[in-house]
Amino acid sequence: MPSDPAGTPDAPLPPEFGFIRRHFQPLAGEGALGLADDAALVRPPAGRDLVIALDTMVEGVHFLPDDPADTVGRKLLRCNLSDLAAMDATPLGYLLSVSRPPGRDDNWFAGFAAGLHDDQARYGVTLLGGDTTGTAGPLVLSLTILGHVARGRALRRNGARDGDGVWVTGTIGDGALGLRALRGELDDPAGVLAHRYRLPEPRLGLGLGGIASAAMDISDGLVQDLGHLARESGIGARIDASLVPLSQAARQAGAAWLPVCLGGGDDYELLLAVPPSHEAALLRAAAARGVPVTRIGQFEAGTQGVAVHDASGRPLTLDRTGWSHF
Amino acid sequence: MPSDPAGTPDAPLPPEFGFIRRHFQPLAGEGALGLADDAALVRPPAGRDLVIALDTMVEGVHFLPDDPADTVGRKLLRCNLSDLAAMDATPLGYLLSVSRPPGRDDNWFAGFAAGLHDDQARYGVTLLGGDTTGTAGPLVLSLTILGHVARGRALRRNGARDGDGVWVTGTIGDGALGLRALRGELDDPAGVLAHRYRLPEPRLGLGLGGIASAAMDISDGLVQDLGHLARESGIGARIDASLVPLSQAARQAGAAWLPVCLGGGDDYELLLAVPPSHEAALLRAAAARGVPVTRIGQFEAGTQGVAVHDASGRPLTLDRTGWSHF
Structure with missing residues (x-):
C-alpha cells in the first residue's frame, strides 16, 4: 500500500504544483525541462556571450494594485527585455519568481500568465523555470532574463567619449x-x-x-x-x-x-x-x-x-x- | 551650472546606490561589470551547457525573523547551489533580488552580505548582478544561480529505471x-x-x-x-x-x-x-x-x-x- 498521498495517482499534489501547472507550464519552452527539474538547461549559440539581468517589481511600488494583471506580466518581461536591448543582446528566455499574497486570486494569475504568453510570442522568449512562494506582504515579482550577444561586443555604459x-x-x-x-x-x-x-x-x-x-x-x-x-x-x-x-x-x-x-x-x-x-x-x-x-x-x-x-x-x-x- | 544633483560629484546618489555599493559591490566578480551596467556578461566554458535555477526565500516562510543574517544569506545561496548539485553542475555565479521592508536595517544587510562573502569563497562563485527594491511586506530574497555541465550530461529527474x-x-x-x-x-x-x-x-x-x-x-x-x-x-x-x-x-x-x-x-x-x-x-x-x-x-x-x-x-x-x- 503506498503510504504517500503526494506520490499516489489519486491524491492531490501540493497546491503550488497545480498553480504552476495551470498558469506557467503553458509558458515553458525548450530548456525548461517541463518545469519538472531542479534547474533549466540553456545552450547559448556558439561564439556568443550570455547576457543576464534581473528586475523585481513590487505591488504598490512598481505597479499599481489595480493595473490589469496582463499588463503587469508584460511590463515585468518588457523591463527586463529593455536591459537586454541596452546591451544590444538578443533574448533567449526567462525565469520567474512569484511571491503571492493570500488575497491574490487565481483569476489574477490567469491574466498575468496570458500577458506573458502574448509577449513571449512577440519577443521570441519562453519560460525556463522559477519559483513560487507565499508571502504575507504585497505581491513581489522577480524576473531573470537571459540573452546573448556577439562575443565581446556587448554595449556598456562606460564607453561614451568627448564629442559623442x-x-x-x-x-x-x-x-x-x-x-x-x-x-x-x-x-x-x-x-x-x-x-x-x-x-x-x-x-x-x-x-x-x-x-x-x-x-x-x-x-x-x-x-x-x-x-x-x-x-x-x-x-x-x-x-x-x-x-x-x-x-x-x-x-x-x-x-x-x-x-x-x-x-x-x-x-x-x-x-x-x-x-x-x-x-x-x-x-x-x-x-x-x-x-x-x-x-x-x-x-x-x-x-x-x-x-x-x-x-x-x-x-x-x-x-x-x-x-x-x- | 550642472542642474542634476544626481549627476554632480557633490550630491548624494539615490539611497539604493549606497546600499548596493556598501553591501554588494564587494561581492561582485568577473562578468558583473562592477554592477554598473544593465546586465551581466557570462561566457560558459566551451562545450558545456549552462544550468540555471532560481529559489526565493520569504521571511517567516523559509527562514525565521530571528535567524542570524549571515546564515540567511548563506542558506539562500546554498539552496540554489543544491539545485546545481542535483544536476551534476559546477557553479558559475549568481544574481540577487532583495525586496527590503522599512524596518530591516543596514546592519542586518551587512551580516547578510558577510555570509554570502564567506560562502562565495567556499563554493567558488561571485555575484553577477541583481536588483534591490522596497516592499511594505516581509523581506523577500530571490537568487538566480548559474552553473555549467558537460554538454547533454545534466542529471534529470526522469531517468530512474526498474531495479535502480x-x-x-x-x-x-x-x-x-x-x-x-x-x-x-x-x-x-x-x-x-x-x-x-x-x-x-x-x-x-x-x-x-x-x-x-x-x-x-x-x-x-x-x-x-x-x-x-x-x-x-x-x-x-x-x-x-x-x-x-x-x-x-x-x-x-x-x-x-x-x-x-x-x-x-x-x-x-x-x-x-x-x-x-x-x-x-x-x-x-x-x-x-x-x-x-x-x-x-x-x-x-x-x-x-x-x-x-x-x-x-x-x-x-x-x-x-x-x-x-x-
Missing part, C-alpha cells in the same frame, strides 16, 4: 506622466500616457553594436540615468531640454510637466552615446526598425554631471531628477 | 527537526539540528554524471520528493524507513519524530536513482568527497507512488508527507 552625441529613442516622459494620470493628477483623455506607463516598448534589435559607444535603458529618469552613463564613462554631458522628444500627449499636458518628463522614470527608451561619424549609420539602423531617434546633446570631457539648458542656452534647474526605490 | 536503487546523501530529517527545535518543540542541546536547518550543505562535486540515472535535491521532504522523481520517471518506489540514515541528534530525538524526518523539508541532500551496476562507482565517488551515501530502497516498474515500509516489511503511514508553500 547624446541620443534617445522614442519619446521621453510618457511613462512618468502616465503614472500621474493614473493617480488622477493629470488629464489623459485617450489613455495614451497610462498605456505607455503600463506597457513600455523594449527597443530590441536595433543592431547598435558597431554604432553606439555606450548605451543604457532609461528606467529611473532621463537626467538621472544620463548622469550614471556619464559618470561610468568618466565625463560630463550637456543636453538641450527643448530637443528632448515629447509625444503629442506629453506636449498637450503643458510645459509645467517638463521636469517630470526629464526626471521621471518608466521610459524604457534607450539612451545612447554616438560618435558623429556613426550618426548616419544610427539613423539608417533606426529607420530600418521604424524607431525614432533624436540627438539631444553631447558628452564633454573635462566636465562632470549633467547640465540641462533651454533653447537659448540658459541653465535649467529641475525639481525632480529621478526616482529612488528606498 | 534509491540512494540518499548524508542524513535525512535534521533540517526539519532543526526548525521544530528553533520553535521550541524539541530539545536540541548542542544546537546541531538548528545548525542543519540554517546551513544546509549542498552536495556539489560528486561527479554523478555517469553514475546516477536520475537525481534531485530533497527540499520538500524525502517522501514527497521521491514521489516527484518516481512520477517523472514513470515508475514507483519502495523504501525501508529503517534504512533511512539519521544523525545521532535525530536518533536521540526519538522514534516519534520519524514521520517528520521522512516528511519534513530543508534537507538539501541528494536523492539518487543508481543502477546496481553503478553502485561501486557511486561508493568510490562519495568516499572521494567524504560524503556518506545510503541505499534506502528501490524503484519498481508497474507501480506508482512511494511505498514506505518498516524493517519487517509492514507498510507505514505517514502523518505528514511534505511541505507546500501555499
Whole structure:
C-alpha cells in the first residue's frame, strides 16, 4: 500500500504544483525541462556571450494594485527585455519568481500568465523555470532574463567619449506622466500616457553594436540615468531640454510637466552615446526598425554631471531628477 | 551650472546606490561589470551547457525573523547551489533580488552580505548582478544561480529505471527537526539540528554524471520528493524507513519524530536513482568527497507512488508527507 498521498495517482499534489501547472507550464519552452527539474538547461549559440539581468517589481511600488494583471506580466518581461536591448543582446528566455499574497486570486494569475504568453510570442522568449512562494506582504515579482550577444561586443555604459552625441529613442516622459494620470493628477483623455506607463516598448534589435559607444535603458529618469552613463564613462554631458522628444500627449499636458518628463522614470527608451561619424549609420539602423531617434546633446570631457539648458542656452534647474526605490 | 544633483560629484546618489555599493559591490566578480551596467556578461566554458535555477526565500516562510543574517544569506545561496548539485553542475555565479521592508536595517544587510562573502569563497562563485527594491511586506530574497555541465550530461529527474536503487546523501530529517527545535518543540542541546536547518550543505562535486540515472535535491521532504522523481520517471518506489540514515541528534530525538524526518523539508541532500551496476562507482565517488551515501530502497516498474515500509516489511503511514508553500 503506498503510504504517500503526494506520490499516489489519486491524491492531490501540493497546491503550488497545480498553480504552476495551470498558469506557467503553458509558458515553458525548450530548456525548461517541463518545469519538472531542479534547474533549466540553456545552450547559448556558439561564439556568443550570455547576457543576464534581473528586475523585481513590487505591488504598490512598481505597479499599481489595480493595473490589469496582463499588463503587469508584460511590463515585468518588457523591463527586463529593455536591459537586454541596452546591451544590444538578443533574448533567449526567462525565469520567474512569484511571491503571492493570500488575497491574490487565481483569476489574477490567469491574466498575468496570458500577458506573458502574448509577449513571449512577440519577443521570441519562453519560460525556463522559477519559483513560487507565499508571502504575507504585497505581491513581489522577480524576473531573470537571459540573452546573448556577439562575443565581446556587448554595449556598456562606460564607453561614451568627448564629442559623442547624446541620443534617445522614442519619446521621453510618457511613462512618468502616465503614472500621474493614473493617480488622477493629470488629464489623459485617450489613455495614451497610462498605456505607455503600463506597457513600455523594449527597443530590441536595433543592431547598435558597431554604432553606439555606450548605451543604457532609461528606467529611473532621463537626467538621472544620463548622469550614471556619464559618470561610468568618466565625463560630463550637456543636453538641450527643448530637443528632448515629447509625444503629442506629453506636449498637450503643458510645459509645467517638463521636469517630470526629464526626471521621471518608466521610459524604457534607450539612451545612447554616438560618435558623429556613426550618426548616419544610427539613423539608417533606426529607420530600418521604424524607431525614432533624436540627438539631444553631447558628452564633454573635462566636465562632470549633467547640465540641462533651454533653447537659448540658459541653465535649467529641475525639481525632480529621478526616482529612488528606498 | 550642472542642474542634476544626481549627476554632480557633490550630491548624494539615490539611497539604493549606497546600499548596493556598501553591501554588494564587494561581492561582485568577473562578468558583473562592477554592477554598473544593465546586465551581466557570462561566457560558459566551451562545450558545456549552462544550468540555471532560481529559489526565493520569504521571511517567516523559509527562514525565521530571528535567524542570524549571515546564515540567511548563506542558506539562500546554498539552496540554489543544491539545485546545481542535483544536476551534476559546477557553479558559475549568481544574481540577487532583495525586496527590503522599512524596518530591516543596514546592519542586518551587512551580516547578510558577510555570509554570502564567506560562502562565495567556499563554493567558488561571485555575484553577477541583481536588483534591490522596497516592499511594505516581509523581506523577500530571490537568487538566480548559474552553473555549467558537460554538454547533454545534466542529471534529470526522469531517468530512474526498474531495479535502480534509491540512494540518499548524508542524513535525512535534521533540517526539519532543526526548525521544530528553533520553535521550541524539541530539545536540541548542542544546537546541531538548528545548525542543519540554517546551513544546509549542498552536495556539489560528486561527479554523478555517469553514475546516477536520475537525481534531485530533497527540499520538500524525502517522501514527497521521491514521489516527484518516481512520477517523472514513470515508475514507483519502495523504501525501508529503517534504512533511512539519521544523525545521532535525530536518533536521540526519538522514534516519534520519524514521520517528520521522512516528511519534513530543508534537507538539501541528494536523492539518487543508481543502477546496481553503478553502485561501486557511486561508493568510490562519495568516499572521494567524504560524503556518506545510503541505499534506502528501490524503484519498481508497474507501480506508482512511494511505498514506505518498516524493517519487517509492514507498510507505514505517514502523518505528514511534505511541505507546500501555499
